[in-house]
Amino acid sequence: MSQRAATIQRTTGETQIELTLDLDGSGKASIDTGVGFFNHMLELFTKHGLFDLTVKAVGDTDVDDHHTVEDTGICLGQAIRQAVGDKKGITRYGSMTLPMEETLVTSALDLSGRYWFVDSYEIPTEKIGTFDSQLVEVFWQAVAANALMNLHLVLHHGKNSHHIAEGFFKATARALRTAVSIDPRQTGVPSSKGVL
Template sequence: MSQDRTATIKRTTGETQIELTLNLDGTGQANIDTGVGFFNHMLELFTKHGQFDLTVKTVGDTDVDDHHTVEDTGICLGQALREAVGDKCGIVRYGSMTLPMDETLVTSALDLSGRFWFIDAYEIPTEKIGTFDSQLVEVFWQAVAANALMNLHLVLHHGKNSHHIAEGFFKATARALRAAITIDPRQQGVPSSKGVL
């Protein structure tokens, strides 16, 4: 790989301080500290299944709740993905994964199109996953998609366990991204008839 597909994003607001480094061509190494246990776990799974290297240090106003921590980390991850993938020459561009997680079956489908769209065709059955607000799964992935400028569709086919549903989406999206960023040796330039993404 001649191109260094890494990015470091720093973000400081009145609600969060974040430093995030993403290497798209890693080996699944995670160093995650967001102050939110369940979210740490999901990001570690995302890193492992995407075979990225990801370092995240987030200090957020978790005394209020976890919303700003999760959303702002998603913003940073999306920005890092957009920067690390570069001009997109040679990439596959599209990726999808239908993934089973015990009783749960989910699909994540995405397009690194340079255009934002997010569809969340699912409901998580409980308001909490442990102490984690279930609605923050949507908040996170919308922030990632908006800042990466990608289409992202998350679909729940069936499932009852909230933890499994959330975990399925993190794993499936990691696998879909892993496919989309892969360099296709037959692809000349940008994978678009327009010549630009």
Template structure:
């Protein structure tokens, strides 16, 4: 069973082409024009063991917002398509991840319903030229397009780079848990018999 998806999105603000393989090995080819964001997406692919290709061109002369949010939309749609009918998946995933002085928890449910709880406060407004508020925008876009519950909690941390890295790594590993096939559970992992909302 191939659990892959390919999404293209073109607006007046961005042009994006994204491919994902949920059963990959972490291979990635990412070029968004936003250096720090490329670094975070690379970490996401490597820690989730997702093969991920992202080619994005956006109006970064304005700022990075449209590019980051629209890549999130595409990634969310691709994950939803690749996971398919959700038969046999674990459905839930969670991880508390240490990143030096930082500790982040990511917990998610591929429920077919959207909820996003974000309790992450960055000590700085920027990481280099990257606006730290875009971390929230990105994961909100991903979660709302996957149609999943996603809870992100920063327990402690003082370095903005480490906090962002913790969020991306923890969510990658939580998602990896959730999409993994459980051979003991061949059907839909829900007493309702559906995970479509």
């Protein structure tokens, strides 16, 4: 494991989660959330970000998947914020416009230390298999809030709900991969303020 890694543990009355993120990994995933579609999305996120990610989540999925998905987002956001450290030398910004079959999405982010989340899209069906489509927004909002980053998700066009969700996970992985990458010309923190 690299120095830019973090392990987050979160236990509530609704979920018990342990998550480990290595920003300088190779795309290895070990994901078990009890939510099949969500596992698949996190595996794609890991592969396209070239992160190493381990998630073990036990939640009240007998109620629904909301708490498990949101709390995993909280943990991932906290892990990003912790693993990136003082942000010296990072690129800071990242964006990716990504095609996924008939779908085209953009994810743009700034590891600014300030939270903002904009989601400019609608997923056309309420469910993706058995997964609630609303949980895509719930997850990314939780990640952005806890990573203290700006995150903008834009759907340019698309009709298939699975493709839209998958596009956002892949595009955000690629955008984050760029943002956390070390720029050899960047000395110190990439901000005129001198701190992020």
